[in-house]
Amino acid sequence: MKKLLFFVLILGLSITSCDDDDDYQTIESIDKIKIDSVKIVNDTMDVFSIQSIKTYSTYPSHCEGFYGYDYVHNDNLTRTVTAYKYITSGPCTQATYTSANQINFSPRKTGIYTFKFWNGGNNWITKTIVVE
Template structure:
């Protein structure tokens, strides 16, 4: 009985080992991260109250399904100026070529009254500028 238990226990863990080592053919890894221009920005309200939250949506165009949104570089230049640059990932694997638009958002929650200026990188030395007045 004891030998049967050891053989069964060993077979169980050996099975787990083979399952965990199986490569999934659809698995893709990120090869690089690069800037991607923000094509347009949607600010729902150009006036808002202090301590409230507003979503600011950004739109970028990707040339294949092997690329997508990675994150933002969100820099405070001073108390009221924000510079926003979007980054995309590029992954390996089979890719379907063709442009698609990706939508992402920043949740803005001001802690002070004032006029906040957002500058979104639009490629080269170009920026999309949006102002939000916080009362």
């Protein structure tokens, strides 16, 4: 009887755990998403300090979300930033939503840093930060 009860318990747990797989969605692809706006709190900062730079992007559905940044050092003082989104399979709501994400900037030398954030097509949002 104990063996039968143990078998039924294990079978019940394995069947129950399979129900969680219905919420799982596979990432189908990664693509660029334009950065709608950028918020830099301080346009002047000290060398070796840290500042969070927030970017905002609008997603057309809840099947898409923030994946990461391509953060490129073009030269000593110029950076280009492109945001990427993931696209999942499965059912989702089609409501648009805005997501805020951030980059932590910690400069290692003084100068005027220029940031270019991809805003779609050949368009860029340009921001500068003076590092003293």
